[in-house]
Amino acid sequence: MKCSQGENFSKGELQRFGNIELSPSAGILNYGQGLFEGLKAYRKYDGNILLFRPEENALRLRIGAERMCMPSLTVEQFVVAVKETVLANERWIPPPGKGSLYIRPLLMGSGAVLGLAPAPEYTFLIYVSPVGNYFKEGLAPIHLIVETEMHRATPGGTGGVKTIGNYAAVLKAQSAAKAKGFSDVLYLDSVHKRYLEEVSSCNVFVVKGNVISTPSLKGTILPGITRKSVIDVAVSQGYLVEERFITVDELLDADEVFCTGTAVVISPVGSITYLGKRVTYGSKGVGLVSQQLYSALTSLQMGLTEDKMNWIVEL
Numbered sequence: 348m349k350c351s352q353g354e355n356f357s358k359g360e361l362q363r364f365g366n367i368e369l370s371p372s373a374g375i376l377n378y379g380q381g382l383f384e385g386l387k388a389y390r391k392y393d394g395n396i397l398l399f400r401p402e403e404n405a406l407r408l409r410i411g412a413e414r415m416c417m418p419s420l421t422v423e424q425f426v427v428a429v430k431e432t433v434l435a436n437e438r439w440i441p442p443p444g445k446g447s448l449y450i451r452p453l454l455m456g457s458g459a460v461l462g463l464a465p466a467p468e469y470t471f472l473i474y475v476s477p478v479g480n481y482f483k484e485g486l487a488p489i490h491l492i493v494e495t496e497m498h499r500a501t502p503g504g505t506g507g508v509k510t511i512g513n514y515a516a517v518l519k520a521q522s523a524a525k526a527k528g529f530s531d532v533l534y535l536d537s538v539h540k541r542y543l544e545e546v547s548s549c550n551v552f553v554v555k556g557n558v559i560s561t562p563s564l565k566g567t568i569l570p571g572i573t574r575k576s577v578i579d580v581a582v583s584q585g586y587l588v589e590e591r592f593i594t595v596d597e598l599l600d601a602d603e604v605f606c607t608g609t610a611v612v613i614s615p616v617g618s619i620t621y622l623g624k625r626v627t628y629g630s631k632g633v634g635l636v637s638q639q640l641y642s643a644l645t646s647l648q649m650g651l652t653e654d655k656m657n658w659i660v661e662l
């Protein structure tokens with residue numbers, strides 16, 4: 348789908364996966380004017396296809412587009428485009444319980460622009476790929492290192508939207524962490540350097556007793572759709588959920604830590620290393636809260652439990 352600045356997207360068409368042509372001076376290539384989304388389609392046991400809260404991705408894309416000076420699709424256009432793409436690629440959806448089809452919508456400034464300015468034209472496309480677990484550990488615990496020098500976002504920047512540049516900013520710290528054997532990086536806020544923000548591609552939660560805390564949304568972390576869903580599920584299960592500033596020292600005292608995201612769903616954290624000290628969690632295996640929330644969310648996403656929240660779109 349294409350449109351010019353100041354206009355609306357009209358209906359798109361299905362194309363075979365392949366390279367796309369861009370001017371060397373396209374806005375996305377020169378000034379990073381690009382946003383993406385990520386969602387999954389699951390195969391239900393009765394053969395139907397399930398999407399999880401696609402309207403939330405559409406809304407997040409619209410908010411991001413406003414921040415990045417880009418036109419966007421209506422929620423309905425987005426959901427229709429996702430449904431049509433998934434149905435056209437039905438054969439790639441793994442059988443129930445064997446993974447999912449990852450859906451990657453991408454909105455970009457595709458028009459040529461030499462001086463710094465929003466591009467004159469925009470392209471929206473969706474591609475898909477079958478996936479298994481994001482972390483090779485699956486529901487087994489992952490190991491994080493707290494990054495103290497590099498930051499993924501600053502107040503007033505673009506950390507709260509899903510723009511491509513945010514991911515360029517984390518590549519160095521993430522590659523260094525992986526080279527040392529960690530699964531990923533946990534970032535701190537760039538002002539005080541002591542409040543938890545998020546992991547390179549997921550949100551973080553800290554459990555202490557019956558209270559589950561997660562960093563509040565203040566424009567520097569991505570408002571994860573899994574984060575929002577986990578909060579609702581946890582509240583419905585009787586936990587007290589707090590969105591607040593969480594200091595890095597609170598990690599020492601936590602019962603459990605877990606990460607949430609479309610790709611990972613819920614990943615329990617087995618250890619966190621901060622300034623050379625390693626704190627471990629769940630010596631007796633995966634923490635109870637992570638386990639409970641993982642089961643509740645995945646069984647909902649796969650259509651195994653009743654969709655009381657009305658989150659599932661069935662194709």
Ligand code: PMP
Binds near residue numbers: 547550607610
């Ligand atoms: N934070 C970042 C930086 C991410 O890239 C993602 C993945 N989209 C998330 C959090 C989790 O968001 P969601 O639950 O919507 O996938």
